[in-house]
Amino acid sequence: MLALIAGQGMLPGILAAHMDQPPLICALEGFEPDGLTPDMVFRIETLGSFLAAISDKGINEVCFAGAITRPVIDPAAIDAATLPLVPVLHAAIQSGDDSALRAVMGIFENHGFSIRAAHEIVPSLLPDAGILGQVQPGAQDETDAARGAAIVSAMAQVDIGQACVVAQGQALAVEALFGTDWMLASLAQRPAHPKGGLLFKAPKPEQDRRADLPTIGPSTVRAVQDAGLRGIVVAAGGVMILERDAVIKACDAAGLFLWVRA
Numbered sequence: 001m002l003a004l005i006a007g008q009g010m011l012p013g014i015l016a017a018h019m020d021q022p023p024l025i026c027a028l029e030g031f032e033p034d035g036l037t038p039d040m041v042f043r044i045e046t047l048g049s050f051l052a053a054i055s056d057k058g059i060n061e062v063c064f065a066g067a068i069t070r071p072v073i074d075p076a077a078i079d080a081a082t083l084p085l086v087p088v089l090h091a092a093i094q095s096g097d098d099s100a101l102r103a104v105m106g107i108f109e110n111h112g113f114s115i116r117a118a119h120e121i122v123p124s125l126l127p128d129a130g131i132l133g134q135v136q137p138g139a140q141d142e143t144d145a146a147r148g149a150a151i152v153s154a155m156a157q158v159d160i161g162q163a164c165v166v167a168q169g170q171a172l173a174v175e176a177l178f179g180t181d182w183m184l185a186s187l188a189q190r191p192a193h194p195k196g197g198l199l200f201k202a203p204k205p206e207q208d209r210r211a212d213l214p215t216i217g218p219s220t221v222r223a224v225q226d227a228g229l230r231g232i233v234v235a236a237g238g239v240m241i242l243e244r245d246a247v248i249k250a251c252d253a254a255g256l257f258l259w260v261r262a
Helices: 011-018 044-056 083-094 097-110 139-156 179-189 218-226 244-254
Strands: 002-006 024-028 040-042 061-065 130-132 163-167 170-174 198-201 231-235 257-261
Touching (some): 002 011, 040 044, 044 097, 083 097, 139 170, 218 244
Parallel strands (some): 002 024, 002 061, 198 231
Antiparallel strands (some): 163 198
């Protein structure tokens, strides 16, 4: 039996809708999923008790899906079952995104749970390589995409971000703690800049792909359009597209290309 550790956004609901057996929906307090009512809500300070509780319910697999930000831990609220986990949790909160997730997944695995990736449950979330939609990227876009791939790879060395914006070979913005939407919105405040540009998104080269694969959805298309960019490039096999048909339709309507880059 599987527990869906659900954060914010559309992904948890998409996964739940595709499962033959309804999962146990579990949410970190303050980060409940969109459109789903959690069966259990837990806090980091009571993680140890939560793990024991879902084990008692027959859970042997978990899937992490949806967005959360790093919670502030209240030392006074930590229960006895969670005390042994505090050193690992403290180190995780102080580390980069991938390192933090590896630490959390390690806690679950050490308690006997197997980790399932979202794209294992719904493989169609990862599209095949190619141009989706009617708009084609140009030669400059191909150059900018290669530059974007190099930038994201360099960011991975310090475990920050999975996206950047590139125009005419120049990095206009890179993703950090506040995410892709905030990065794109920040471009509305930029001074004079190269025309065009694209959003490039990819997982870190050494990332554990069982959790936190980057995603795009209809809101990404709107943000890219508002930022005045020409299109979106995502790494094939490494970025999930939520509501793919709606994303393609929105890109076509906005005159944006959508390139799944091998």
